[in-house]
Amino acid sequence: MLSLQDFEHRAKRRLPLSIFGYVSGGGEEDLSLRANRADFDALRFQPRILCDVSGRSQRLALFGQDHALPFAIAPMGFSALAAYDGDVVLAQAAREMGSFAICSAASLTPLERVAAQGGGGWFQCYIPGEETRIGALLDRLLTAGFDKLVVTGDVPVAANRENNAKNGFDAPFRITPQLIWQGITHPRWTLGTMGREIWTRGMPHFENMEAVQGPPLFSRDLVRSTIARDRLSWTHLDFIRARWPGKLLVKGVLHPDDARRARDCGCDGVIVSNHGGRQLDGAISGLRALPAVREAVPDMAVIVDGGIRRGTDVLKALALGADFTLVGRPFLYAAATDGVEGVRHAMKLLAEEVDRDMALLGVNRIEDLRGLSMVKA
Ligand code: FNR
Numbered sequence: 001m002l003s004l005q006d007f008e009h010r011a012k013r014r015l016p017l018s019i020f021g022y023v024s025g026g027g028e029e030d031l032s033l034r035a036n037r038a039d040f041d042a043l044r045f046q047p048r049i050l051c052d053v054s055g056r057s058q059r060l061a062l063f064g065q066d067h068a069l070p071f072a073i074a075p076m077g078f079s080a081l082a083a084y085d086g087d088v089v090l091a092q093a094a095r096e097m098g099s100f101a102i103c104s105a106a107s108l109t110p111l112e113r114v115a116a117q118g119g120g121g122w123f124q125c126y127i128p129g130e131e132t133r134i135g136a137l138l139d140r141l142l143t144a145g146f147d148k149l150v151v152t153g154d155v156p157v158a159a160n161r162e163n164n165a166k167n168g169f170d171a172p173f174r175i176t177p178q179l180i181w182q183g184i185t186h187p188r189w190t191l192g193t194m195g196r197e198i199w200t201r202g203m204p205h206f207e208n209m210e211a212v213q214g215p216p217l218f219s220r221d222l223v224r225s226t227i228a229r230d231r232l233s234w235t236h237l238d239f240i241r242a243r244w245p246g247k248l249l250v251k252g253v254l255h256p257d258d259a260r261r262a263r264d265c266g267c268d269g270v271i272v273s274n275h276g277g278r279q280l281d282g283a284i285s286g287l288r289a290l291p292a293v294r295e296a297v298p299d300m301a302v303i304v305d306g307g308i309r310r311g312t313d314v315l316k317a318l319a320l321g322a323d324f325t326l327v328g329r330p331f332l333y334a335a336a337t338d339g340v341e342g343v344r345h346a347m348k349l350l351a352e353e354v355d356r357d358m359a360l361l362g363v364n365r366i367e368d369l370r371g372l373s374m375v376k377a
Pocket residue numbers: 022023024036074075076077078104105106107124152251273274275276277278305306307308326327328329330
Protein backbone atom coordinates (compact mmCIF):
# COMPACT_ATOMS: atom_id res chain seq x y z
CA MET A 1 0.00 0.00 0.00
CA LEU A 2 2.00 2.93 -1.30
CA SER A 3 -0.65 5.56 -1.85
CA LEU A 4 -4.26 6.29 -0.97
CA GLN A 5 -5.37 5.07 -4.41
CA ASP A 6 -4.03 1.60 -3.58
CA PHE A 7 -6.62 1.25 -0.83
CA GLU A 8 -9.39 1.96 -3.33
CA HIS A 9 -8.22 -0.84 -5.61
CA ARG A 10 -8.09 -3.30 -2.75
CA ALA A 11 -11.48 -2.19 -1.39
CA LYS A 12 -13.02 -2.66 -4.82
CA ARG A 13 -12.05 -6.32 -4.72
CA ARG A 14 -13.04 -6.79 -1.08
CA LEU A 15 -16.46 -5.11 -1.07
CA PRO A 16 -19.70 -6.15 -2.78
CA LEU A 17 -20.47 -3.88 -5.73
CA SER A 18 -23.47 -2.32 -3.98
CA ILE A 19 -21.33 -1.19 -1.03
CA PHE A 20 -18.31 -0.15 -3.09
CA GLY A 21 -20.61 1.70 -5.50
CA TYR A 22 -22.30 3.51 -2.61
CA VAL A 23 -18.92 4.76 -1.32
CA SER A 24 -17.23 5.54 -4.61
CA GLY A 25 -20.18 6.91 -6.54
CA GLY A 26 -21.30 10.44 -7.33
CA GLY A 27 -24.56 11.92 -8.56
CA GLU A 28 -25.97 11.33 -12.04
CA GLU A 29 -23.15 11.90 -14.58
CA ASP A 30 -20.33 12.19 -11.99
CA LEU A 31 -19.53 15.67 -13.33
CA SER A 32 -18.76 17.10 -9.89
CA LEU A 33 -16.97 13.95 -8.78
CA ARG A 34 -14.61 14.28 -11.74
CA ALA A 35 -14.27 18.05 -11.28
CA ASN A 36 -12.95 17.44 -7.76
CA ARG A 37 -9.94 15.60 -9.14
CA ALA A 38 -9.56 17.64 -12.33
CA ASP A 39 -9.33 20.95 -10.45
CA PHE A 40 -6.50 19.67 -8.25
CA ASP A 41 -4.72 18.21 -11.26
CA ALA A 42 -4.98 21.51 -13.15
CA LEU A 43 -2.94 23.43 -10.57
CA ARG A 44 0.85 23.52 -10.81
CA PHE A 45 3.37 24.75 -8.24
CA GLN A 46 6.23 27.12 -8.84
CA PRO A 47 8.53 25.83 -6.07
CA ARG A 48 11.41 27.65 -4.40
CA ILE A 49 14.82 26.03 -3.94
CA LEU A 50 17.73 26.19 -1.49
CA CYS A 51 15.49 27.25 1.38
CA ASP A 52 16.87 25.13 4.28
CA VAL A 53 13.72 23.12 4.92
CA SER A 54 15.26 21.07 7.73
CA GLY A 55 12.94 22.64 10.31
CA ARG A 56 9.66 21.79 8.57
CA SER A 57 6.50 20.85 10.44
CA GLN A 58 2.97 20.17 9.28
CA ARG A 59 1.43 20.86 12.68
CA LEU A 60 -1.54 23.14 12.43
CA ALA A 61 -3.84 24.87 14.91
CA LEU A 62 -7.58 24.85 14.38
CA PHE A 63 -9.91 26.60 16.83
CA GLY A 64 -6.92 27.08 19.11
CA GLN A 65 -6.21 23.35 19.21
CA ASP A 66 -2.91 21.99 17.94
CA HIS A 67 -3.13 19.17 15.38
CA ALA A 68 -0.28 16.92 14.25
CA LEU A 69 -1.69 16.73 10.72
CA PRO A 70 -3.33 19.30 8.40
CA PHE A 71 -6.06 16.82 7.39
CA ALA A 72 -8.84 14.94 9.14
CA ILE A 73 -11.51 12.39 8.22
CA ALA A 74 -14.71 13.70 6.60
CA PRO A 75 -18.08 12.50 7.93
CA MET A 76 -19.30 9.42 6.06
CA GLY A 77 -22.64 7.75 6.67
CA PHE A 78 -23.04 3.95 6.67
CA SER A 79 -19.33 3.47 7.39
CA ALA A 80 -20.10 0.30 9.31
CA LEU A 81 -21.36 -1.35 6.11
CA ALA A 82 -17.96 -0.99 4.47
CA ALA A 83 -15.80 -1.65 7.53
CA TYR A 84 -16.55 -3.60 10.67
CA ASP A 85 -17.36 -1.05 13.41
CA GLY A 86 -16.37 1.58 10.82
CA ASP A 87 -17.22 4.74 12.75
CA VAL A 88 -15.25 3.61 15.79
CA VAL A 89 -12.35 2.44 13.61
CA LEU A 90 -12.10 5.83 11.89
CA ALA A 91 -12.33 7.76 15.17
CA GLN A 92 -9.74 5.58 16.89
CA ALA A 93 -7.21 5.67 14.05
CA ALA A 94 -7.56 9.44 13.63
CA ARG A 95 -7.02 10.04 17.34
CA GLU A 96 -3.96 7.79 17.39
CA MET A 97 -2.50 9.79 14.50
CA GLY A 98 -3.12 13.17 16.18
CA SER A 99 -6.06 14.03 13.96
CA PHE A 100 -9.84 13.63 14.21
CA ALA A 101 -12.77 12.03 12.43
CA ILE A 102 -16.12 13.78 12.11
CA CYS A 103 -18.91 11.42 13.16
CA SER A 104 -21.72 11.36 10.59
CA ALA A 105 -25.38 11.79 11.46
CA ALA A 106 -26.01 8.88 9.13
CA SER A 107 -23.66 6.61 11.07
CA LEU A 108 -24.91 3.23 12.17
CA THR A 109 -23.17 3.51 15.53
CA PRO A 110 -24.60 5.20 18.63
CA LEU A 111 -22.85 8.55 18.79
CA GLU A 112 -21.89 7.93 22.43
CA ARG A 113 -19.73 4.95 21.38
CA VAL A 114 -17.96 7.10 18.82
CA ALA A 115 -17.48 9.94 21.31
CA ALA A 116 -15.91 7.49 23.75
CA GLN A 117 -13.04 7.06 21.27
CA GLY A 118 -12.06 10.66 21.96
CA GLY A 119 -12.09 11.45 18.26
CA GLY A 120 -11.83 15.21 18.81
CA GLY A 121 -15.46 15.99 19.58
CA TRP A 122 -16.73 16.56 16.02
CA PHE A 123 -20.28 15.62 15.00
CA GLN A 124 -21.98 16.27 11.68
CA CYS A 125 -25.76 16.51 11.76
CA TYR A 126 -28.57 16.29 9.29
CA ILE A 127 -31.38 18.18 10.83
CA PRO A 128 -34.99 18.20 9.83
CA GLY A 129 -36.42 21.69 9.46
CA GLU A 130 -38.35 21.30 12.70
CA GLU A 131 -37.06 23.12 15.75
CA THR A 132 -38.78 20.79 18.20
CA ARG A 133 -36.61 17.88 17.04
CA ILE A 134 -33.34 19.80 16.95
CA GLY A 135 -33.14 20.62 20.66
CA ALA A 136 -33.14 16.98 21.79
CA LEU A 137 -30.26 16.15 19.45
CA LEU A 138 -28.16 19.07 20.68
CA ASP A 139 -28.71 18.00 24.29
CA ARG A 140 -27.68 14.42 23.48
CA LEU A 141 -24.53 15.61 21.68
CA LEU A 142 -23.46 17.80 24.57
CA THR A 143 -24.01 14.99 27.07
CA ALA A 144 -21.93 12.66 24.91
CA GLY A 145 -19.05 15.16 24.90
CA PHE A 146 -19.17 16.58 21.37
CA ASP A 147 -18.21 20.25 21.18
CA LYS A 148 -17.97 20.89 17.44
CA LEU A 149 -21.12 20.70 15.37
CA VAL A 150 -21.15 20.57 11.58
CA VAL A 151 -24.52 21.25 9.97
CA THR A 152 -24.59 19.84 6.46
CA GLY A 153 -26.59 22.16 4.27
CA ASP A 154 -26.31 20.61 0.81
CA VAL A 155 -28.79 17.77 1.31
CA PRO A 156 -32.24 19.41 1.28
CA VAL A 157 -33.35 16.28 -0.60
CA ALA A 158 -31.69 12.95 -1.31
CA ALA A 159 -29.43 13.01 -4.37
CA ASN A 160 -30.01 11.04 -7.53
CA ARG A 161 -27.39 8.29 -7.36
CA GLU A 162 -28.52 5.80 -9.94
CA ASN A 163 -25.65 3.43 -9.23
CA ASN A 164 -27.21 2.62 -5.84
CA ALA A 165 -30.49 1.59 -7.42
CA LYS A 166 -28.74 -0.43 -10.11
CA ASN A 167 -26.45 -2.23 -7.66
CA GLY A 168 -29.13 -3.02 -5.10
CA PHE A 169 -28.08 -0.58 -2.39
CA ASP A 170 -30.92 0.81 -0.33
CA ALA A 171 -31.24 3.31 2.50
CA PRO A 172 -32.19 2.45 5.18
CA PHE A 173 -30.09 -0.67 4.79
CA ARG A 174 -31.97 -3.64 3.42
CA ILE A 175 -30.82 -7.06 2.29
CA THR A 176 -31.69 -7.06 -1.42
CA PRO A 177 -31.44 -10.01 -3.85
CA GLN A 178 -28.41 -8.38 -5.49
CA LEU A 179 -26.72 -8.00 -2.11
CA ILE A 180 -27.29 -11.67 -1.26
CA TRP A 181 -25.58 -12.72 -4.49
CA GLN A 182 -22.77 -10.21 -3.99
CA GLY A 183 -22.39 -11.46 -0.40
CA ILE A 184 -21.90 -15.05 -1.60
CA THR A 185 -19.15 -13.94 -3.97
CA HIS A 186 -17.47 -11.72 -1.30
CA PRO A 187 -17.21 -14.05 1.72
CA ARG A 188 -14.61 -11.94 3.56
CA TRP A 189 -16.99 -9.01 3.66
CA THR A 190 -20.01 -11.21 4.38
CA LEU A 191 -18.39 -12.89 7.37
CA GLY A 192 -15.80 -10.34 8.52
CA THR A 193 -17.83 -7.16 8.17
CA MET A 194 -21.56 -7.66 7.72
CA GLY A 195 -21.92 -10.96 9.56
CA ARG A 196 -19.78 -9.75 12.44
CA GLU A 197 -21.75 -6.50 12.62
CA ILE A 198 -25.12 -8.29 12.75
CA TRP A 199 -23.75 -10.88 15.20
CA THR A 200 -22.41 -8.29 17.65
CA ARG A 201 -24.85 -5.43 17.27
CA GLY A 202 -27.85 -6.62 15.27
CA MET A 203 -29.22 -5.37 11.99
CA PRO A 204 -27.64 -2.01 11.10
CA HIS A 205 -29.91 0.98 11.44
CA PHE A 206 -29.57 4.75 11.67
CA GLU A 207 -28.84 4.91 15.39
CA ASN A 208 -28.48 8.66 15.53
CA MET A 209 -30.99 9.82 12.94
CA GLU A 210 -33.69 7.82 14.69
CA ALA A 211 -33.02 9.86 17.78
CA VAL A 212 -33.91 12.97 15.82
CA GLN A 213 -36.78 11.57 13.83
CA GLY A 214 -38.16 9.07 16.27
CA PRO A 215 -38.14 5.32 15.58
CA PRO A 216 -38.96 3.30 13.66
CA LEU A 217 -37.30 4.55 10.52
CA PHE A 218 -38.65 2.93 7.39
CA SER A 219 -38.22 4.17 3.83
CA ARG A 220 -41.44 6.08 4.12
CA ASP A 221 -40.09 7.93 7.19
CA LEU A 222 -36.88 8.74 5.39
CA VAL A 223 -38.98 10.43 2.73
CA ARG A 224 -40.89 12.30 5.41
CA SER A 225 -37.71 13.44 7.13
CA THR A 226 -36.37 14.54 3.76
CA ILE A 227 -39.48 16.60 3.26
CA ALA A 228 -38.93 18.20 6.64
CA ARG A 229 -35.29 18.72 5.80
CA ASP A 230 -36.10 20.67 2.66
CA ARG A 231 -37.55 23.32 4.94
CA LEU A 232 -34.17 23.85 6.56
CA SER A 233 -33.03 27.46 6.32
CA TRP A 234 -30.70 29.99 7.92
CA THR A 235 -33.43 30.59 10.51
CA HIS A 236 -32.71 27.12 11.89
CA LEU A 237 -29.02 27.99 12.02
CA ASP A 238 -29.91 31.01 14.17
CA PHE A 239 -31.91 28.67 16.40
CA ILE A 240 -29.02 26.22 16.72
CA ARG A 241 -26.52 29.02 17.32
CA ALA A 242 -28.59 30.29 20.23
CA ARG A 243 -28.65 26.80 21.81
CA TRP A 244 -25.24 25.35 20.91
CA PRO A 245 -22.36 26.53 23.10
CA GLY A 246 -19.61 24.80 21.10
CA LYS A 247 -18.10 25.51 17.71
CA LEU A 248 -20.61 25.60 14.87
CA LEU A 249 -19.79 25.02 11.19
CA VAL A 250 -21.82 24.78 8.02
CA LYS A 251 -20.81 22.15 5.46
CA GLY A 252 -21.57 22.30 1.76
CA VAL A 253 -20.76 25.98 1.20
CA LEU A 254 -19.76 26.78 -2.40
CA HIS A 255 -20.85 30.43 -2.71
CA PRO A 256 -19.12 33.32 -0.92
CA ASP A 257 -22.49 34.84 0.00
CA ASP A 258 -23.39 31.66 1.90
CA ALA A 259 -20.08 31.89 3.78
CA ARG A 260 -20.95 35.48 4.73
CA ARG A 261 -24.40 34.32 5.75
CA ALA A 262 -22.87 31.65 7.98
CA ARG A 263 -20.62 34.28 9.57
CA ASP A 264 -23.61 36.58 10.15
CA CYS A 265 -25.39 33.66 11.86
CA GLY A 266 -22.50 33.46 14.31
CA CYS A 267 -20.97 30.30 12.87
CA ASP A 268 -17.31 29.62 13.63
CA GLY A 269 -16.43 28.07 10.31
CA VAL A 270 -17.51 26.70 6.96
CA ILE A 271 -16.66 23.51 5.12
CA VAL A 272 -16.30 24.28 1.43
CA SER A 273 -17.49 21.11 -0.24
CA ASN A 274 -19.65 19.62 -2.97
CA HIS A 275 -20.19 16.53 -0.81
CA GLY A 276 -17.62 14.50 -2.69
CA GLY A 277 -19.60 15.06 -5.91
CA ARG A 278 -22.53 13.18 -4.40
CA GLN A 279 -25.24 15.84 -4.32
CA LEU A 280 -25.88 18.38 -7.10
CA ASP A 281 -24.19 16.99 -10.18
CA GLY A 282 -22.54 19.92 -11.93
CA ALA A 283 -21.74 21.82 -8.74
CA ILE A 284 -18.25 23.34 -8.75
CA SER A 285 -15.55 21.69 -6.68
CA GLY A 286 -14.68 22.87 -3.19
CA LEU A 287 -11.21 23.75 -4.44
CA ARG A 288 -12.63 25.99 -7.18
CA ALA A 289 -14.94 27.71 -4.68
CA LEU A 290 -12.25 28.14 -2.03
CA PRO A 291 -10.48 31.42 -3.00
CA ALA A 292 -13.71 33.46 -3.17
CA VAL A 293 -14.95 31.99 0.12
CA ARG A 294 -11.60 32.72 1.77
CA GLU A 295 -11.82 36.31 0.63
CA ALA A 296 -15.43 36.65 1.80
CA VAL A 297 -14.76 35.46 5.36
CA PRO A 298 -11.11 36.19 6.16
CA ASP A 299 -11.61 35.73 9.92
CA MET A 300 -13.53 32.44 9.87
CA ALA A 301 -12.20 28.89 9.82
CA VAL A 302 -12.41 27.64 6.23
CA ILE A 303 -12.07 23.89 5.70
CA VAL A 304 -12.17 22.27 2.28
CA ASP A 305 -12.77 18.74 0.99
CA GLY A 306 -13.40 16.76 -2.18
CA GLY A 307 -10.87 14.81 -4.21
CA ILE A 308 -7.86 15.17 -1.91
CA ARG A 309 -5.71 12.10 -2.54
CA ARG A 310 -2.08 13.28 -2.33
CA GLY A 311 0.07 15.44 -0.11
CA THR A 312 0.29 17.92 -2.96
CA ASP A 313 -3.52 18.22 -2.92
CA VAL A 314 -3.50 19.06 0.79
CA LEU A 315 -0.83 21.69 0.16
CA LYS A 316 -2.66 23.19 -2.84
CA ALA A 317 -5.78 23.60 -0.72
CA LEU A 318 -3.84 25.19 2.14
CA ALA A 319 -1.99 27.46 -0.30
CA LEU A 320 -5.35 28.66 -1.66
CA GLY A 321 -6.35 29.74 1.82
CA ALA A 322 -7.89 26.70 3.54
CA ASP A 323 -7.25 26.45 7.28
CA PHE A 324 -7.66 22.69 7.25
CA THR A 325 -8.59 19.86 4.89
CA LEU A 326 -10.80 16.76 5.02
CA VAL A 327 -10.42 13.48 3.20
CA GLY A 328 -13.31 11.04 2.82
CA ARG A 329 -13.38 7.91 0.70
CA PRO A 330 -9.71 6.80 0.92
CA PHE A 331 -9.86 6.44 4.68
CA LEU A 332 -13.06 4.43 4.49
CA TYR A 333 -11.42 2.13 1.92
CA ALA A 334 -8.49 1.75 4.32
CA ALA A 335 -10.88 0.88 7.16
CA ALA A 336 -12.65 -1.61 4.89
CA THR A 337 -9.46 -3.41 3.94
CA ASP A 338 -7.32 -3.27 7.09
CA GLY A 339 -9.32 -1.75 9.97
CA VAL A 340 -7.62 0.65 12.39
CA GLU A 341 -4.19 -0.36 11.13
CA GLY A 342 -5.22 0.39 7.55
CA VAL A 343 -6.51 3.87 8.39
CA ARG A 344 -3.38 4.63 10.41
CA HIS A 345 -1.26 3.48 7.49
CA ALA A 346 -3.25 5.60 5.01
CA MET A 347 -2.93 8.68 7.23
CA LYS A 348 0.78 8.02 7.64
CA LEU A 349 1.25 7.79 3.88
CA LEU A 350 -0.54 11.10 3.35
CA ALA A 351 1.44 12.74 6.15
CA GLU A 352 4.71 11.53 4.63
CA GLU A 353 3.69 12.96 1.29
CA VAL A 354 2.83 16.32 2.88
CA ASP A 355 6.22 16.38 4.63
CA ARG A 356 8.17 15.45 1.50
CA ASP A 357 6.23 17.90 -0.66
CA MET A 358 6.78 20.74 1.80
CA ALA A 359 10.52 20.16 1.46
CA LEU A 360 10.28 20.04 -2.33
CA LEU A 361 8.26 23.26 -2.32
CA GLY A 362 10.75 25.04 -0.07
CA VAL A 363 8.49 25.69 2.94
CA ASN A 364 9.00 24.94 6.61
CA ARG A 365 5.63 25.86 8.04
CA ILE A 366 2.07 25.52 6.80
CA GLU A 367 1.62 29.29 7.26
CA ASP A 368 4.39 29.83 4.69
CA LEU A 369 2.21 28.20 2.03
CA ARG A 370 -0.03 31.26 1.78
CA GLY A 371 1.09 33.27 -1.18
CA LEU A 372 2.89 30.32 -2.73
CA SER A 373 3.06 30.70 -6.47
CA MET A 374 0.78 28.37 -8.46
CA VAL A 375 -0.34 28.44 -12.07
CA LYS A 376 -3.12 26.77 -14.07
CA ALA A 377 -1.87 23.84 -16.12
C1 FNR B 1 -20.11 11.20 2.44
N1 FNR B 1 -20.24 12.55 2.74
C2 FNR B 1 -21.07 12.93 3.77
N2 FNR B 1 -21.13 14.23 4.16
C3 FNR B 1 -21.89 14.61 5.20
O1 FNR B 1 -21.92 15.77 5.55
N3 FNR B 1 -22.62 13.66 5.88
C4 FNR B 1 -22.64 12.34 5.55
O2 FNR B 1 -23.28 11.54 6.20
C5 FNR B 1 -21.85 11.96 4.45
N4 FNR B 1 -21.82 10.65 4.05
C6 FNR B 1 -20.92 10.25 3.10
C7 FNR B 1 -20.79 8.89 2.83
C8 FNR B 1 -19.84 8.47 1.93
C9 FNR B 1 -19.68 6.99 1.66
C10 FNR B 1 -19.02 9.41 1.26
C11 FNR B 1 -17.96 8.97 0.29
C12 FNR B 1 -19.16 10.75 1.51
C13 FNR B 1 -19.37 13.55 2.09
C14 FNR B 1 -18.03 13.64 2.84
O3 FNR B 1 -18.20 14.20 4.10
C15 FNR B 1 -17.02 14.53 2.08
O4 FNR B 1 -17.59 15.77 1.80
C16 FNR B 1 -16.51 13.88 0.80
O5 FNR B 1 -16.42 12.49 0.93
C17 FNR B 1 -15.14 14.44 0.44
O6 FNR B 1 -14.72 13.94 -0.79
P1 FNR B 1 -13.66 12.72 -0.96
O7 FNR B 1 -12.48 12.99 -0.06
O8 FNR B 1 -14.41 11.48 -0.62
O9 FNR B 1 -13.33 12.82 -2.41
